[in-house]
Amino acid sequence: xxxxxxxxxxxxxxxxxxTTSLTDIFFKMGFAGMLVCVIIFILSIIALFVFxxxxxxxxxxxxxxxxxxxxxxxSMMHGNIDAAKELCARNHTPMAKVVGKGLSRLGQxxxxxxxxxxxxGNVEAFELEKRLNVLSMISKLAPMFGFIGTxxxxxxxFYDISSTGDYNIExxxxxxxxxxxxxxxxxxxxxxxxxxxxxxxxxxxxxxxKMEKCSLEFLDILxxxxx
Numbered sequence: 735x736x737x738x739x740x741x742x743x744x745x746x747x748x749x750x751x752x753t754t755s756l757t758d759i760f761f762k763m764g765f766a767g768m769l770v771c772v773i774i775f776i777l778s779i780i781a782l783f784v785f786x787x788x789x790x791x792x793x794x795x796x797x798x799x800x801x802x803x804x805x806x807x808x809s810m811m812h813g814n815i816d817a818a819k820e821l822c823a824r825n826h827t828p829m830a831k832v833v834g835k836g837l838s839r840l841g842q843x844x845x846x847x848x849x850x851x852x853x854x855g856n857v858e859a860f861e862l863e864k865r866l867n868v869l870s871m872i873s874k875l876a877p878m879f880g881f882i883g884t885x886x887x888x889x890x891x892f893y894d895i896s897s898t899g900d901y902n903i904e905x906x907x908x909x910x911x912x913x914x915x916x917x918x919x920x921x922x923x924x925x926x927x928x929x930x931x932x933x934x935x936x937x938x939x940x941x942x943x944k945m946e947k948c949s950l951e952f953l954d955i956l957x958x959x960x961x
Contacts (some may be wrong), residue, residue: 770883770916775877778923781872784865785930788872792937795862796944798827803951806833810955815840828941829857829948846954851952857947862938864930873927880920887913 799805802825802838809818815837822834839847891913 748825755871757941766911767883767887767916770886771919773879774916774919777872777876777879778926780896781869781923781927781930784868785934788865788934789937792862792934792941795827796937798829798944802829803833803948805953807955808892828855829945830856832945833948833952836956840941844953848949848953848954851949853943855949858945859938859942862941863935866934866938868933871878873924873931874925876927877917877920880917880924883916884913884918886915948957 802821806818806820809821819834819837820831820835824830832851832854836847836851839850900940
C-alpha cells in the first residue's frame with residue numbers, strides 16, 4: 735500500500751516537473767516565439783474544425799442507395815416521371831440533384847439536358863470543395879510561421895551576443911533549441927493539414943465520380959431505343 739502511494743507520488747511529481755519544464759520553455763521563447771506558437775495553435779484548431787466538418791458533410795453527401803438509378807430507370811420506362819422526380823427530391827445528395835436537373839429538362843434536346851446536368855454538377859462540386867482552400871493555406875502557412883519564429887529567435891540570440899559579448903556555447907545552444915520548437919510545431923501542423931487536405935480531396939473525387947456515373951447512366955436511359 736505504501737509502495738503504491740509512493741509510486742503515485744513520484745508520477746505526480748514527474749508530471750508537475752514536466753509541466754513546469756514545458757511552461758518554462760514556452761516563456762523562454764520570447765515574445766515572437768510565443769506569438770508564433772499561439773498562431774500555430776489557432777491554425778491547428780481551424781484545421782481540425784474544417785476537417786471534421788467536411789468529413790461529416792461529405793459522408794452525408796456520398797450516401798446514396800445502390801439501386802437509385804435502377805429505380806429512376808424503372809420509373810422512366812413506365813412513364814412515371816413524377817415518381818422519378820420525387821425520388822430525387824427525397825435524396826439530398828449531389829447525385830440526386832444532378833439527375834433531378836436532367837429530369838426537369840425532359841422534352842428538350844439531349845445536348846441541352848446534358849449541359850444542364852453538367853452545370854449542376856459543377857455547382858455541386860464547388861460546394862463539395864468548399865473550405866478545402868483553408869486546409870491548403872494552413873499546410874503552407876504553418877511551416878512559414880514556424881520558420882519566422884525560429885529566425886526571430888536566432889536574431890535575438892546574436893543580438894544579445896553582440897550586446898554582451900558572451901559567446902558561451904551553452905547560452906547559444908540553450909537559446910537555439912527553444913527557438914527551433916516553433917519550426918517543429920509549424921512543420922508538424924503543415925504535415926497534418928496537408929494530410930487532412932488529401933483525405934478530403936480524395937473523398938470529394940469519389941463523390942464527383944459518382945455524379946458522373948449517374949449522369950452517364952441517365953443519358954443512357956434517354957438514348958435507350960426502348961424508351
